[in-house]
Amino acid sequence: MIDKRLRVVLAEDSVVLRDGMVELLGARGCEVVAATGTAPELLAAVAAHRPDVAVVDIRMPPTHTDEGIRAAVDIRARTPEVGILVFSQHVETVWASRLLADGTAGVGYLLKERVARTSEFVDALRRVADGGTALDPAVVTQLLRGGQRHKVDALTPREYEVLELMAQGHSNRSIATLFAVSERAVEKHVAAVFAKFGLRATDTDNRRVKAVLTYLAESGS
Incomplete structure (x- = not known):
């Protein structure tokens, strides 16, 4: 049961698909505040409406290459409180x-x-x-470029719990509060995860994201 009317901005260049999605989401208790x-138009709609989430196709006019996902990156930088759901036929690894x-x-x-069922998409x-x-396992696999699987098997139960909470978007401070331990203790667990996954610090360090992607790939999330 939908207990909150979700406010959505939809970006899809196919008129038929766009109109169909507007009708579908409306029937599922969502409010499409703009369909572009x-x-x-997507960027302007998000700035004007500040929706709960934006649904974005990757390939949009005029070049039909990566305009949509480039706009999604821009939205995330400008309004990080707006959720982004990329919905496409393609995997664009660089911009993803x-x-x-x-x-x-x-x-x-x-x-x-x-996406086999409407309920899956709305969920x-x-x-x-x-x-x-909400990352499709096929997308995760391409982002990881065929990295080794089952790395999570090397983690201790507590390290796995920490990684699971990282995947849910929790910060080290938030995890420390949940476990009633110091933030330093959580940092040690995170460092252990990085070490066991072979993730070394770099100038553009995104080890946390890579660790979460590995977790999602191996858990089938």
């Missing part, structure tokens, strides 16, 4: 990595042909709007 067909650079909380990436939409994550 170009990236500039940039979209996830500050963490996976409030971000989703689903492939159109792999993912609400999860992203609530600050959660």
